[in-house]
Amino acid sequence: MPFQWFVAIRYLRDARGQSALMLAAVSVGVSVIVFLSALINGLQTSLIDSTLGSQPHITLRVPREEPRALVESRDGVAIARLRQPAAQRLRSLDQWPSVMRALAGTPGVTAVSPTISGSATATRAEARVPVVIRGVNPESFLDIIDLRRDIVQGTFDVTSGRVVIGSSLASELGVGVDDRIRVTSTEDVEDVVTIAGLFTVGTDAVDKSWVVTSLTHAQSLFALPGGVTNIELKVRDVFEADRIADVIRGRTGLTVESWMTLNAELLSGLSAQSSSKTMIQFFVVVSVALGIASILIVSVVQKSREIGILRAVGTPARRVLAIFLIQGGVLGVAGSFIGSALGALFAKLFEAMTADASGVPRFFVQVDLPLLIGTTLLATAVGLTAAVIPARRAAALDPAAAIHGD
Amino acid sequence: MTEPLISVRGVVRDYGQQVRTRALRNVDLDLHRGEFAALIGPSGSGKSTLLNIIGLLDRPTEGRVLVDGADTSGLDDRALTTLRARSLGFVFQFHHLLHAFTAVENVMLPEWGDAGAPTRDMRDRALEMLTDVGLADRAQYKARDLSGGQQQRVAIARAMVRRPPLVLADEPTGNLDTGSADDVFELMRRFNRESRTSFLIVTHDPRIASRCDRVIEIVDGRVTSDTPRPGAAAT
Numbered sequence: 160m161p162f163q164w165f166v167a168i169r170y171l172r173d174a175r176g177q178s179a180l181m182l183a184a185v186s187v188g189v190s191v192i193v194f195l196s197a198l199i200n201g202l203q204t205s206l207i208d209s210t211l212g213s214q215p216h217i218t219l220r221v222p223r224e225e226p227r228a229l230v231e232s233r234d235g236v237a238i239a240r241l242r243q244p245a246a247q248r249l250r251s252l253d254q255w256p257s258v259m260r261a262l263a264g265t266p267g268v269t270a271v272s273p274t275i276s277g278s279a280t281a282t283r284a285e286a287r288v289p290v291v292i293r294g295v296n297p298e299s300f301l302d303i304i305d306l307r308r309d310i311v312q313g314t315f316d317v318t319s320g321r322v323v324i325g326s327s328l329a330s331e332l333g334v335g336v337d338d339r340i341r342v343t344s345t346e347d348v349e350d351v352v353t354i355a356g357l358f359t360v361g362t363d364a365v366d367k368s369w370v371v372t373s374l375t376h377a378q379s380l381f382a383l384p385g386g387v388t389n390i391e392l393k394v395r396d397v398f399e400a401d402r403i404a405d406v407i408r409g410r411t412g413l414t415v416e417s418w419m420t421l422n423a424e425l426l427s428g429l430s431a432q433s434s435s436k437t438m439i440q441f442f443v444v445v446s447v448a449l450g451i452a453s454i455l456i457v458s459v460v461q462k463s464r465e466i467g468i469l470r471a472v473g474t475p476a477r478r479v480l481a482i483f484l485i486q487g488g489v490l491g492v493a494g495s496f497i498g499s500a501l502g503a504l505f506a507k508l509f510e511a512m513t514a515d516a517s518g519v520p521r522f523f524v525q526v527d528l529p530l531l532i533g534t535t536l537l538a539t540a541v542g543l544t545a546a547v548i549p550a551r552r553a554a555a556l557d558p559a560a561a562i563h564g565d
Numbered sequence: 566m567t568e569p570l571i572s573v574r575g576v577v578r579d580y581g582q583q584v585r586t587r588a589l590r591n592v593d594l595d596l597h598r599g600e601f602a603a604l605i606g607p608s609g610s611g612k613s614t615l616l617n618i619i620g621l622l623d624r625p626t627e628g629r630v631l632v633d634g635a636d637t638s639g640l641d642d643r644a645l646t647t648l649r650a651r652s653l654g655f656v657f658q659f660h661h662l663l664h665a666f667t668a669v670e671n672v673m674l675p676e677w678g679d680a681g682a683p684t685r686d687m688r689d690r691a692l693e694m695l696t697d698v699g700l701a702d703r704a705q706y707k708a709r710d711l712s713g714g715q716q717q718r719v720a721i722a723r724a725m726v727r728r729p730p731l732v733l734a735d736e737p738t739g740n741l742d743t744g745s746a747d748d749v750f751e752l753m754r755r756f757n758r759e760s761r762t763s764f765l766i767v768t769h770d771p772r773i774a775s776r777c778d779r780v781i782e783i784v785d786g787r788v789t790s791d792t793p794r795p796g797a798a799a800t
Contacts, residue, residue, distance in 0.1 A: 468657075472655060
């Protein structure tokens with residue numbers, strides 16, 4: 160074993176109390192970071208999952224209609240205008256198949272789906288409920304919003320006059336699978352459809368209002384033969400959605416909205432959470448580093464005579480430096496393993512303890528490999544950094560003074 | 566006459582920034598191969614300071630130290646460390662072993678610390694040295710588990726393991742009972758005779774000084790007498 164490793168490990172083993180104290184400091188620090196990160200990451204992932212469980216990452220729609228002037232100004236004539244917002248009507252995207260083809264080749268985009276989204280009224284006996292008709296092409300739509308996993312009754316089937324609706328809507332209308340309801344669109348087109356399945360995505364607005372049907376059926380309900388009102392996209396990295404939306408907006412001139420713009424409040428909440436997580440991690444790291452550094456400095460003072468001997472008998476200063484850096488690094492690595500295991504264990508215990516009566520966790524924790532690898536690297540770096548001052552101090556000791564205890 | 570092993574020329578050593586204290590005043594001294602010399606003087610006379618300067622552990626404020634005729638004043642810390650490792654052995658009053666290490670590991674230190682990686686040869690040489698000092702059966706004992714006399718013998722084995730031309734001993738018997746002190750002295754004497762290793766021994770003990778071949782006395786930082794005592798070993 161190289162000299163510096165041998166001496167470092169022997170010193171750690173010999174001063175068991177001090178080593179245990181430093182190891183405990185690193186382990187506790189790492190476990191706090193792992194536990195906290197697992198909890199916050201889990202919370203954020205589940206929030207984003209539930210948000211994106213019912214909405215596409217990016218939506219393209221026809222730009223809003225702008226008001227048109229009824230009287231144009233002329234030279235020498237002043238005109239006072241009253242500007243009113245133009246009434247909006249459901250319109251189809253121009254040349255949508257070619258727009259779709261172009262979008263499919265955009266870097267970062269993983270799925271593209273044409274849809275129709277419009278308002279309607281659902282009627283069953285005396286109950287009349289305003290609904291949102293979502294006309295979809297099942298193959299591509301399910302790549303973006305996989306409603307199949309949220310089906311609680313029946314199946315996802317939107318062929319031949321069959322629809323799937325939100326479970327809250329079904330309850331409002333007092334209907335179940337295989338029951339029939341009447342839908343009347345804003346274009347005054349009426350049809351009777353059969354309920355093939357009920358879904359619960361967990362977002363009240365969706366569960367209360369969505370009626371998902373086929374694209375062709377929606378085209379006939381809204382009198383848009385061959386047309387679509389929206390193109391919906393899924394992207395590889397959800398946090399890239401804003402950037403990709405900007406690119407598409409520049410290229411198509413259409414109204415392009417990303418989930419990030421529509422959920423700005425959620426994102427600012429997540430970002431505040433991440434900032435507090437970073438702050439807590441920072442203070443934990445600083446206190447662990449100070450703990451290691453102060454104990455190692457005490458160790459250098461205690462061992463200064465031995466360091467003097469090492470230097471006197473011919474050990475170069477750089478090896479003395481390495482002895483203390485290795486001690487810091489070894490403590491960092493060992494502490495990170497123990498701390499990661501403890502943190503993961505606490506996180507899983509917390510998840511189990513806070514589960515509801517049916518055993519479904521209220522808080523999801525997310526302990527993954529990148530978190531553990533990241534924390535291990537961080538702890539090792541902290542151990543090494545904390546050891547720098549004691550190590551430099553040891554290497555700079557004057558051997559003659561150290562031996563005589565000056 | 567042959568080139569001295571160590572030449573100290575006009576060495577002055579001052580301490581302190583504001584108030585300067587002169588520990589050594591214009592010291593000239595030569596040590597030759599195979600010499601067995603005592604350095605005596607009252608406490609605070611500059612004995613340890615001179616030993617540290619000869620041992621390349623400290624630098625003179627003025628003057629030069631030559632090892633085998635080569636001036637060491639221009640050498641950096643790394644070069645001095647290497648020269649120290651290969652040319653000098655040290656024995657200290659309080660044994661100064663590494664207590665968490667075994668006797669054999671302590672003896673290996675000078676070679677291991679210098680080279681970085683241990684070899685079987687290093688270990689064999691260290692065990693051989695321990696056998697030489699009569700501690701073969703204590704090779705695997707931790708330093709802290711050895712008696713004072715045994716620790717000092719381990720320290721002598723460590724100083725001798727690279728067969729350096731000069732061993733500097735700072736009060737090597739100062740902390741030992743008479744019997745152990747005699748054993749340690751005889752051990753150093755034996756190495757001096759067998760391998761012609763020079764010894765410079767700082768001592769307060771007139772009994773030890775009287776058995777050395779040369780006695781150098783230092784008072785107030787000056788060498789006040791330098792007396793050869795041929796045949797002293799027989800006394």
